[in-house]
Amino acid sequence: MVTRVVLATHNAHKVEEFGQIVARTRPDLEVIGYDGPEPIEDGVTFAENALIKARAAHAHTGLAALADDSGICVDVLGGSPGIFSAYWAGQKKDAAANLALLLDQLHDISDPHRAAQFHSTIALVAADGSEHVVQGIWPGRLAHAAAGQGGFGYDPIFIPDGQDAGSERTVAEFTAAEKQSQSHRARAFEALIPLLAGL
Template structure:
């Protein structure tokens, strides 16, 4: 059975395909090629629902949509829902990352706590809707490292790593990231609801 992922971001499609394949091999995640709705919500949940509703209406399929971002404690939870646009409307991932590092330049390690948040909305063609959230706690590095991942991954150091062997998500393998990420955590919450499919 197919479920459409409401994004034009190829990285997210690939990540969801891996996560879903491990948990529900009977579900095929397909990319969305329809019009991009205006994400004018002020929370991750509002934006996820906007995208999932649009994708389900356009395709007639059950739709998943993820709205996610990095939330930095010392910035009051920002960039948050503005993570993709932190450096402006161009959605320039490198510029977003550099701006965030610059804003935290003089902030010491004990105050660099952050977490990734993923909110996933599931909208079914019959109108039923579900929203779940996953959080991945950690802190921000002082510089980028690692060649993997995308977005803010190269500066995010997840909690729970052995001391002295800590890496940013940019240094994780795809399998490591899929098993621990905020999206994997949100999807674990969503899994029981996928029985509706």
């Protein structure tokens, strides 16, 4: 028997990525996209915004709801863009403009000071209304120029830690399977697995 879980996003990339991550450990769960009204994300943390979205999706559908609030946090920028990652270059949510602005802001920053982390906070509102929040962090640094054709958002400029020296790649140069097994969302989902057992 397949259990449906709504993912509180209108971002088709996130729905696809979450579906692939979930399928690796819970093939009995079907992740579906959210078609309801977009709530106002007025939280000041990833956790607050994830809960706002999960609560809205649960209320709209009556299903258990997952919501991811994620972004890139750059050390030299004091953790920014952070919760403003999707809007870094303005309210249009223009991924290319966001990436270009971040690269421009760091144009004269040397490698030792380009540390960054992808953060993913996943909120779960179960069918009974109970709420849970987990977090995943993927450490790395920012490249000086975009590279790779895969992924989305800031993937073309994020170089994850732990790669072999001399063959470091951006996330946009990873295969889908590599990203799904290592990403911030995958790490958050690992923490979520025990909570999904009751769905």
